Amino acid sequence: MLDRVLNFSLLAAKFVGVILYYANFDVVRKNVVLALPNGAIEVNSGCSGLPSIAILLQMGALFAIYCPVPRLIALLLPLTGALIAFLVNGFRIMILAILTNAQNKSAFDYWHEGMGEQVFSIISMVLFGLLCEWIWEQTHTQEKSETN
Structure with a gap:
C-alpha cells in the first residue's frame, strides 16, 4: 500500500x-x-526498503500507543522510524552499487540477499530502538522532576 502512495524504488534510486x-x-x-562505469543496478520494489519502512512505522505506532509520550512525539515517531529505515537502506543500496562497479559479485550477492541484507534491517531496528529508549528516558526524567 505504501508503494502505491510513494514510489520508494524511485525515491531510493534518486537518494543513492x-x-x-x-x-x-x-x-x-x-x-x-x-x-x-563498470556496471549498473536496478532498485526494484524488493530493494526499496519498503519492508523495513513498514516495520518501523508499525513499531513507532505501537510505541506511541503503549508508552505515554507527548502527542507531537507520538505523531512524529512512526515517520522518524520510516526515515531511519529509508536512510539505512539507502546506504545498503549505495554499497551494492559500489560493489557492482568494483565487479565484486560474491560481496554483492552477500549484501544483496540473506544474512548480509538482514544486517541492515537489524541496524535500522537497533537505531530506532535507541531512539525510543532515549525518548522514554527524556519523558520520564521530566515527569520525575515535575513530581519532586
Whole structure:
C-alpha cells in the first residue's frame, strides 16, 4: 500500500544517485537504474526498503500507543522510524552499487540477499530502538522532576 502512495524504488534510486554523485562516483540515474562505469543496478520494489519502512512505522505506532509520550512525539515517531529505515537502506543500496562497479559479485550477492541484507534491517531496528529508549528516558526524567 505504501508503494502505491510513494514510489520508494524511485525515491531510493534518486537518494543513492545523489549520494554517489557527491561521493565522486561517475553515476547516471535513469528512472530506477543507477549506472556506474563498470556496471549498473536496478532498485526494484524488493530493494526499496519498503519492508523495513513498514516495520518501523508499525513499531513507532505501537510505541506511541503503549508508552505515554507527548502527542507531537507520538505523531512524529512512526515517520522518524520510516526515515531511519529509508536512510539505512539507502546506504545498503549505495554499497551494492559500489560493489557492482568494483565487479565484486560474491560481496554483492552477500549484501544483496540473506544474512548480509538482514544486517541492515537489524541496524535500522537497533537505531530506532535507541531512539525510543532515549525518548522514554527524556519523558520520564521530566515527569520525575515535575513530581519532586
